[in-house]
Amino acid sequence: MxxxxxxxxxxxxxxxxxEVPKLREALLDAQFELAQQAKFPVIILIGGVDGAGKGExxxxxxxxxxxxxxxxxxxxxxxxxxxxxPPMWRFWRALPPKGKIGIFFGSWYTLPILxxxxxxxxxxxxxxSIDRINRFEKxxxxxxxxxxxxxxxxxxxxxxxxLKTLEKDPKTRWRVTDTDWExxxxxxxxxxVSEHTLRETSTGEAPWIVVEGEDFRxxxxxxxxxxxxxxxxxxxxxxxxxxPNIAPLQAPIDQLDVIDKLNMSQKLSRKKYETxxxxxxxxxxxxTRDPGFHKMSxxxxxxxxxxxxxxxxxxxxxxxxxxxxxxxxxxxxxTEEERAQPYMWRFWRHIPRSGRVTIFxxxxxxxxxxxxxxxxxxxxxxxxxxxxxNDFEEQLVDNNTVLVKFWLAITREEQLRRFKERESxxxxxxxxxxxxxxxxxxxxDYERAVCDMVDRTSTEIAPWTLVEANDKYFAxxxxxxxxxxxxxxxxxxx
Amino acid sequence: MxxxxxxxxxxxxxxxxxEVPKLREALLDAQFELAQQAKFPVIILIGGVDGAGKGExxxxxxxxxxxxxxxxxxxxxxxxxxxxxPPMWRFWRALPPKGKIGIFFGSWYTLPILxxxxxxxxxxxxxxSIDRINRFEKxxxxxxxxxxxxxxxxxxxxxxxxLKTLEKDPKTRWRVTDTDWExxxxxxxxxxVSEHTLRETSTGEAPWIVVEGEDFRxxxxxxxxxxxxxxxxxxxxxxxxxxPNIAPLQAPIDQLDVIDKLNMSQKLSRKKYETxxxxxxxxxxxxTRDPGFHKMSxxxxxxxxxxxxxxxxxxxxxxxxxxxxxxxxxxxxxTEEERAQPYMWRFWRHIPRSGRVTIFxxxxxxxxxxxxxxxxxxxxxxxxxxxxxNDFEEQLVDNNTVLVKFWLAITREEQLRRFKERESxxxxxxxxxxxxxxxxxxxxDYERAVCDMVDRTSTEIAPWTLVEANDKYFAxxxxxxxxxxxxxxxxxxx
Numbered sequence: 001m002x003x004x005x006x007x008x009x010x011x012x013x014x015x016x017x018x019e020v021p022k023l024r025e026a027l028l029d030a031q032f033e034l035a036q037q038a039k040f041p042v043i044i045l046i047g048g049v050d051g052a053g054k055g056e057x058x059x060x061x062x063x064x065x066x067x068x069x070x071x072x073x074x075x076x077x078x079x080x081x082x083x084x085x086p087p088m089w090r091f092w093r094a095l096p097p098k099g100k101i102g103i104f105f106g107s108w109y110t111l112p113i114l115x116x117x118x119x120x121x122x123x124x125x126x127x128x129s130i131d132r133i134n135r136f137e138k139x140x141x142x143x144x145x146x147x148x149x150x151x152x153x154x155x156x157x158x159x160x161x162x163l164k165t166l167e168k169d170p171k172t173r174w175r176v177t178d179t180d181w182e183x184x185x186x187x188x189x190x191x192x193v194s195e196h197t198l199r200e201t202s203t204g205e206a207p208w209i210v211v212e213g214e215d216f217r218x219x220x221x222x223x224x225x226x227x228x229x230x231x232x233x234x235x236x237x238x239x240x241x242x243x244p245n246i247a248p249l250q251a252p253i254d255q256l257d258v259i260d261k262l263n264m265s266q267k268l269s270r271k272k273y274e275t276x277x278x279x280x281x282x283x284x285x286x287x288t289r290d291p292g293f294h295k296m297s298x299x300x301x302x303x304x305x306x307x308x309x310x311x312x313x314x315x316x317x318x319x320x321x322x323x324x325x326x327x328x329x330x331x332x333x334x335t336e337e338e339r340a341q342p343y344m345w346r347f348w349r350h351i352p353r354s355g356r357v358t359i360f361x362x363x364x365x366x367x368x369x370x371x372x373x374x375x376x377x378x379x380x381x382x383x384x385x386x387x388x389x390n391d392f393e394e395q396l397v398d399n400n401t402v403l404v405k406f407w408l409a410i411t412r413e414e415q416l417r418r419f420k421e422r423e424s425x426x427x428x429x430x431x432x433x434x435x436x437x438x439x440x441x442x443x444x445d446y447e448r449a450v451c452d453m454v455d456r457t458s459t460e461i462a463p464w465t466l467v468e469a470n471d472k473y474f475a476x477x478x479x480x481x482x483x484x485x486x487x488x489x490x491x492x493x494x
Numbered sequence: 495m496x497x498x499x500x501x502x503x504x505x506x507x508x509x510x511x512x513e514v515p516k517l518r519e520a521l522l523d524a525q526f527e528l529a530q531q532a533k534f535p536v537i538i539l540i541g542g543v544d545g546a547g548k549g550e551x552x553x554x555x556x557x558x559x560x561x562x563x564x565x566x567x568x569x570x571x572x573x574x575x576x577x578x579x580p581p582m583w584r585f586w587r588a589l590p591p592k593g594k595i596g597i598f599f600g601s602w603y604t605l606p607i608l609x610x611x612x613x614x615x616x617x618x619x620x621x622x623s624i625d626r627i628n629r630f631e632k633x634x635x636x637x638x639x640x641x642x643x644x645x646x647x648x649x650x651x652x653x654x655x656x657l658k659t660l661e662k663d664p665k666t667r668w669r670v671t672d673t674d675w676e677x678x679x680x681x682x683x684x685x686x687v688s689e690h691t692l693r694e695t696s697t698g699e700a701p702w703i704v705v706e707g708e709d710f711r712x713x714x715x716x717x718x719x720x721x722x723x724x725x726x727x728x729x730x731x732x733x734x735x736x737x738p739n740i741a742p743l744q745a746p747i748d749q750l751d752v753i754d755k756l757n758m759s760q761k762l763s764r765k766k767y768e769t770x771x772x773x774x775x776x777x778x779x780x781x782t783r784d785p786g787f788h789k790m791s792x793x794x795x796x797x798x799x800x801x802x803x804x805x806x807x808x809x810x811x812x813x814x815x816x817x818x819x820x821x822x823x824x825x826x827x828x829t830e831e832e833r834a835q836p837y838m839w840r841f842w843r844h845i846p847r848s849g850r851v852t853i854f855x856x857x858x859x860x861x862x863x864x865x866x867x868x869x870x871x872x873x874x875x876x877x878x879x880x881x882x883x884n885d886f887e888e889q890l891v892d893n894n895t896v897l898v899k900f901w902l903a904i905t906r907e908e909q910l911r912r913f914k915e916r917e918s919x920x921x922x923x924x925x926x927x928x929x930x931x932x933x934x935x936x937x938x939d940y941e942r943a944v945c946d947m948v949d950r951t952s953t954e955i956a957p958w959t960l961v962e963a964n965d966k967y968f969a970x971x972x973x974x975x976x977x978x979x980x981x982x983x984x985x986x987x988x
Contacts, residue, residue, distance in 0.1 A: 001950070004746070004752050011748055124618030127621060130625075131624075199884050199953050204878030210949060250719065250720055253715050254503050254712060390694075390696075456701070
């Protein structure tokens with residue numbers, strides 16, 4: 001893979017000085033159009049051998065283009081904030097929105113490669129990272145991102161020469177540390193691991209581009225020209241998403257589904273409710289104050305039919321928690337900023353730190369519920385959402401998050417009763433709108449979407465809890481009880 | 495994932511008998527149209543719990559449809575033939591061509607799941623299998639296949655009941671073996687591993703469909719209807735491939751590439767050639783008769799410019815080998831049968847058994863060379879070919895194949911000299927055509943394609959050997975020597 005980057009590529013000074021002004025102008029033009037269209041983001045990854053000019057290239061791109069629409073991220077050691085979230089969180093928060101360019105100096109490749117080179121991880125762990133990276137980049141390209149992955153390469157001799165040259169010059173001596181020489185000893189291993197990783201992640205949609213790093217003018221002009229070409233190509237020929245040949249999801253032919261099977265007549269007396277409420281709220285409070293909880297976090301997701309009682313149930317939980325460590329995220333239509341990002345971005349941003357609780361009032365499941373039923377997004381988008389959601393939840397659980405997902409089910413009749421009640425009671429009237437009545441007409445479509453959702457995302461690591469919510473007392477206690485059980489189980493596991 | 499398949503779905507006899515005739519007719523219609531269009535193959539995977547009706551469903555589909563256009567494959571223990579090839583070979587050879595339906599009873603999922611359940615493999619090995627499966631299925635859908643993955647599920651109680659029922663009836667008693675009861679003990683583990691695997695392989699393009707297996711009528715009608723819907727949908731709305739937003743591959747800005755760097759003046763005297771030819775042919779002969787060679791196989795790939803001397807070099811190799819164990823595969827335009835399959839199919843079919851040698855005179859690299867340059871396929875197809883090729887070669891090498899890839903390079907001037915020589919010598923005239931002259935005009939495009947090919951597919955496990963072939967003697971000896979070295983190195987590694 002590195003043959004072409006060990007040939008001693010060079011560009012002479014005259015050519016460089018002749019080409020650069022034209023290139024800069026064209027890049028600025030393209031960047032302007034990119035920002036105007038605001039239809040796709042450009043994600044540039046900079047990786048490779050130390051001393052191959054990675055940093056200089058980042059600075060140069062910044063200097064050549066309009067810095068207002070470009071953002072460089074130096075991804076060094078993760079911060080405390082970052083360490084308490086899944087490893088990909090820091091990259092999600094740094095993704096450029098549509099119309100902008102994000103440069104990642106050090107990326108999702110850095111740690112997997114480095115840990116393997118230093119012997120801190122096994123080859124099977126590298127495989128898992130590669131798998132996760134491929135899923136992540138597929139999601140990005142499915143979401144229209146333009147990804148450019150540059151790998152700056154130096155042969156072993158060239159790297160040695162480069163480090164020595166830097167060391168000799170008093171002005172650059174500080175840039176060469178003992179660590180650099182330590183790393184140099186690992187050159188062969190680094191090359192082997194990188195080659196393997198590049199090979200396994202060079203896909204049709206996001207191929208690696210290997211650039212020889214020795215000559216400043218060659219590497220700068222190469223990166224600049226490829227970047228220009230790539231952006232221009234996308235601006236002039238917008239990507240066209242596939243219309244995939246998927247098998248349509250269908251309702252069970254006997255019309256029997258998980259919702260039908262619920263025993264909706266389950267009830268709790270007021271008296272029993274009040275006793276149990278106190279009991280489980282107390283328990284939940286103790287559990288979240290347990291030292292064991294500091295190493296984990298809790299995410300509770302609430303989905304349900306309109307008027308199923310999500311709000312009331314959530315209030316019974318928050319009443320048991322320390323408000324400083326608990327956040328409620330109501331999910332409504334995405335903001336402008338959120339619309340400029342991949343679908344899952346607006347949920348990643350709300351992942352709690354360790355020891356914290358986040359409650360989602362509606363969630364990422366909107367894509368496979370309302371967006372599917374109302375046809376807000378095409379079938380291929382909500383079909384791929386199931387696996388994107390499973391990937392997301394797997395990363396949460398890997399990071400010691402207790403993830404509890406509730407579907408609050410009420411019957412058609414009970415919903416009607418509640419709608420009417422809301423209309424007749426003054427302080428509840430704001431809770432019922434035309435839209436609620438419209439949604440109600442699509443009851444069957446919603447039920448279908450709920451069952452598909454449960455089938456495809458109720459997994460061993462993040463099961464759905466279906467809550468029979470015709471009786472609010474019963475529902476609230478079932479929810480509190482489930483939360484306590486799930487936290488206890490996680491604590492036992494360790 | 496299995497919630498909906500534990501509800502006790504049932505279809506009564508009347509409904510069934512009323513629906514089946516209509517369904518069969520519609521299926522036959524769809525099947526007929528599928529065969530007429532011959533635009534995509536249908537691949538049906540049947541997996542799941544023992545006793546959940548997998549076999550019956552396969553038989554039923556066969557009975558309902560036209561058996562001439564449907565082929566069922568029972569994938570049990572691999573044969574000797576199959577064990578000597580990479581694990582995926584047996585599935586490649588059984589893929590249905592466009593216009594046909596292939597049913598896999600037991601599939602690429604069976605062994606990875608079973609080995610994990612029985613503790614014969616580690617969870618990291620399962621991850622690797624899952625990764626490979628996802629790449630394979632992505633390739634299939636990229637190649638327009640319609641994939642339907644059915645998972646037949648039974649709850650633990652239902653499976654027990656089912657096995658007991660079968661045992662009680664003298665007519666079906668033979669179907670329940672001790673192994674079945676042994677397997678039943680592993681139900682929980684099987685469920686866990688399956689759920690994990692299904693979750694990780696349920697993609698937007700090829701989602702799993704879980705079917706409750708208890709009721710014969712329910713499961714049969716469900717599978718039949720989904721199959722019908724899926725085929726109809728594809729017939730009526732052909733899949734539209736994505737026009738992906740890839741960064742265009744570009745020539746190095748200083749025009750320097752791996753081919754330029756070759757020292758094309760290297761020569762060998764006739765006398766030295768004859769001595770070395772004898773020496774290395776003898777060595778190669780001994781190596782391929784070594785007992786160590788029986789556990790491996792050799793694949794040599796020859797690519798090169800027109801008139802670069804591939805044929806002559808190949809003859810010098812075969813002269814050293816036992817003709818019974820050596821095959822030469824000349825790759826020209828694909829046959830009709832090959833065109834009805836994914837691109838890589840026609841190379842998979844020629845993978846040698848252990849102890850054998852296969853020489854490809856041109857190869858799978860045609861896609862990124864002639865097909866790219868002559869625009870026989872769209873950019874997205876040859877762009878994804880690089881990673882499909884790397885996947886393929888990785889599987890060969892994993893299976894102890896020594897894979898040696900030669901690019902025979904001659905200069906523009908030398909080609910002209912040879913072309914002219916060919917035209918003037920009677921018995922060589924057939925070797926030169928109009929097309930050769932036309933190709934020659936695209937010399938630069940081909941050189942570009944060759945360099946990209948080397949950059950993207952010369953890997954640590956399957957490197958390219960560039961052969962300076964202006965002097966035929968030099969070229970032939972370099973080739974023989976390289977073959978010997980690579981076999982020796984593989985033997986040392988064991």
